[in-house]
Amino acid sequence: MNAETGRPTPDLDLDRIRADFxxxxxxxxxxxxxxxxxxxxxxxxxxxxxxxxxxxxxxxANVHRGLHWMSERTTEAYEATRDKIAVLMNAASREEIVFxxxxxxxxxxxxxxxxxxxxRPGQAVVISDMEHHSNIVPWQMLRDAHGIELxxxxxxxxxxxxxxxxxxxxxxxxxxxVAITHMSxxxxxxxxxxxxxxxxxxxxxxxxxxGSQAIVHRAIDVQALGCxxxxxxxxxxxxxxxxxxxxxxxxxxxxxxxxxxxxxxxSSVTYAKTSWAAVPHKFEAGxxxxxxxxGLGAAIDYVQAIxxxxxxxxxxxxxxxxxxRLSAVPGLTIFGRAQQRxxxxxxxxxxxxxxxxxxxxDRQGIAVRAGHHCAEPLMRRLGVDSTARxxxxxxxxxxxxxxxxxxxxxxxxxxx
Amino acid sequence: xxxxxxGLDDLRDLYQEVVMDRGRHPRHGxxxxxxxxxxxxxxxxxxxxVEVFVAFxxxxxxxxxxxxxxxxxxxxxxxxxxxxxxTGRAPADARAxxxxxxxxxKTGHCPACDRAGDAAALERLQPLAGVxxxxxxxxxxxxxxxxxxxxxxxxxxxxxxTR
Ligand SMILES: Cc1ncc(COP(=O)(O)O)c(C=O)c1O
Numbered sequence: 157m158n159a160e161t162g163r164p165t166p167d168l169d170l171d172r173i174r175a176d177f178x179x180x181x182x183x184x185x186x187x188x189x190x191x192x193x194x195x196x197x198x199x200x201x202x203x204x205x206x207x208x209x210x211x212x213x214x215x216x217a218n219v220h221r222g223l224h225w226m227s228e229r230t231t232e233a234y235e236a237t238r239d240k241i242a243v244l245m246n247a248a249s250r251e252e253i254v255f256x257x258x259x260x261x262x263x264x265x266x267x268x269x270x271x272x273x274x275x276r277p278g279q280a281v282v283i284s285d286m287e288h289h290s291n292i293v294p295w296q297m298l299r300d301a302h303g304i305e306l307x308x309x310x311x312x313x314x315x316x317x318x319x320x321x322x323x324x325x326x327x328x329x330x331x332x333x334v335a336i337t338h339m340s341x342x343x344x345x346x347x348x349x350x351x352x353x354x355x356x357x358x359x360x361x362x363x364x365x366x367g368s369q370a371i372v373h374r375a376i377d378v379q380a381l382g383c384x385x386x387x388x389x390x391x392x393x394x395x396x397x398x399x400x401x402x403x404x405x406x407x408x409x410x411x412x413x414x415x416x417x418x419x420x421x422x423s424s425v426t427y428a429k430t431s432w433a434a435v436p437h438k439f440e441a442g443x444x445x446x447x448x449x450x451g452l453g454a455a456i457d458y459v460q461a462i463x464x465x466x467x468x469x470x471x472x473x474x475x476x477x478x479x480x481r482l483s484a485v486p487g488l489t490i491f492g493r494a495q496q497r498x499x500x501x502x503x504x505x506x507x508x509x510x511x512x513x514x515x516x517x518d519r520q521g522i523a524v525r526a527g528h529h530c531a532e533p534l535m536r537r538l539g540v541d542s543t544a545r546x547x548x549x550x551x552x553x554x555x556x557x558x559x560x561x562x563x564x565x566x567x568x569x570x571x572x
Numbered sequence: 573x574x575x576x577x578x579g580l581d582d583l584r585d586l587y588q589e590v591v592m593d594r595g596r597h598p599r600h601g602x603x604x605x606x607x608x609x610x611x612x613x614x615x616x617x618x619x620x621x622v623e624v625f626v627a628f629x630x631x632x633x634x635x636x637x638x639x640x641x642x643x644x645x646x647x648x649x650x651x652x653x654x655x656x657x658x659t660g661r662a663p664a665d666a667r668a669x670x671x672x673x674x675x676x677x678k679t680g681h682c683p684a685c686d687r688a689g690d691a692a693a694l695e696r697l698q699p700l701a702g703v704x705x706x707x708x709x710x711x712x713x714x715x716x717x718x719x720x721x722x723x724x725x726x727x728x729x730x731x732x733x734t735r
Contacts, residue, residue, distance in 0.1 A: 518706075527617060570583065
């Protein structure tokens with residue numbers, strides 16, 4: 157069933173989908189690969205691989221520069237991805253889509269350019285207790301360089317944003333920006349984006365979502381969310397590495413100074429003065445990730461063809477199954493019990509370190525991540541040094557979750 | 573071992589009995605009452621941390637080693653076996669053993685294993701050799717050794733607590 161419409165969603169044809177991902181047929185350590193680490197980086201469908209190979213074999217040159225056929229065709233293919241992203245996110249225009257190399261660069265772009273160019277010393281930036289380091293460190297750097305105060309919104313024991321405490325952070329009217337995850341890469345929590353935006357805007361603050369995880373699991377409509385910035389990274393959405401996206405309201409992009417200087421981001425250069433290219437190119441210095449941009453376009457087509465309602469329903473069913481199966485493993489603690497969540501489940505096993513758990517699962521062909529997940533402050537909040545994390549993609553099956561549960565039983569008996 | 577653990581035999585190459593036992597019940601896993609130098613090792617990748625405490629005898633050989641650690645079975649077992657094998661050694665000999673051990677866990681080969689003086693110690697460290705198949709875990713096995721190395725540096729520079 158589709159949670160929003162109440163209508164049944166068409167089941168994913170998992171056999172067909174899995175056949176689209178060549179790597180899923182691999183064996184690891186002599187066992188069938190059970191890949192449960194998609195939140196770190198997702199596997200790539202044949203369509204993405206082919207798009208990149210075909211470009212290299214038949215249609216490749218630098219973009220935006222050449223006056224020759226190859227350059228024009230390559231520019232078209234690369235720029236077509238900007239259109240696809242604008243549709244994917246329901247942006248008001250394609251000029252609101254800035255290509256970056258990943259989420260980290262997109263977040264740094266906002267911290268640097270909006271942070272130093274528009275925010276004033278003495279203003280505050282609000283983050284939450286469940287941020288990835290890439291949405292913590294840029295703000296600390298801004299704090300130290302520019303006199304911004306950093307405020308951290310707490311989470312509840314269920315792993316949800318504490319909304320009363322969040323709202324209280326705005327009382328003195330000094331918050332200029334909320335930079336917050338739309339979905340935690342550790343707890344799976346989807347944050348209440350519309351409420352966050354309503355509260356922030358009521359207090360005159362802008363909102364930046366780190367959508368690195370959320371866009372993999374949910375349709376993102378930036379106009380419906382009402383936010384001001386939205387950052388994500390291509391490699392988690394079944395696309396290549398090295399390409400990321402910053403969406404921002406056009407008037408904000410116009411107001412912001414450039415981030416990096418160089419080729420492609422200027423309209424004219426003299427030694428005395430340089431004028432900037434129009435948005436979004438003002439923020440896109442240097443030769444971009446051309447092939448990766450083309451590959452990301454193919455990934456978006458792939459996701460759109462399956463459709464977010466089907467993906468979200470599939471993953472909701474997987475999470476429910478995983479929570480049920482893993483809850484039945486004695487000695488296993490699951491972190492995060494948010495009502496709204498995506499395909500990520502973090503856990504710890506009593507008496508066994510997360511690394512040992514991950515290695516023992518790996519020996520059975522099961523890939524999970526273990527460690528602090530680039531979220532050390534959250535680990536401290538949870539009172540642990542590390543967790544193990546299973547994360548799901550649109551190709552993940554119930555059988556794989558059953559394999560994880562059985563694998564964990566083995567690990568437990570090993571450590572018992 | 574229970575039934576559900578059947579089929580785990582192939583895990584034993586890395587998690588041998590000694591590793592499991594020392595990982596759970598280290599013999600040297602405490603801050604000693606008396607020590608001359610101490611140093612910390614951090615593995616930022618996973619948040620593992622170990623602090624190694626060393627006391628020297630009047631001749632300058634390592635008299636006792638203790639450690640406080642939070643980490644995985646491999647890092648704790650390795651710290652404990654390290655304490656076993658470096659006790660009684662001169663600092664230079666402990667470092668030579670570290671070099672041989674590091675080679676063993678990185679490559680699975682142990683050219684120094686027949687070397688006079690180290691053969692017995694390296695045989696005791698042998699249970700950790702399986703780590704070489706898991707490059708991401710090599711740091712776990714060497715973390716305490718790096719901390720020991722740093723502690724020995726301090727002693728060589730004349731730093732450390734005065735008794
Ligand atoms: C929530 C979140 N934010 C940011 C990032 C950073 O993404 P990237 O490393 O592609 O910049 C990640 C992924 O690691 C993430 O999960």
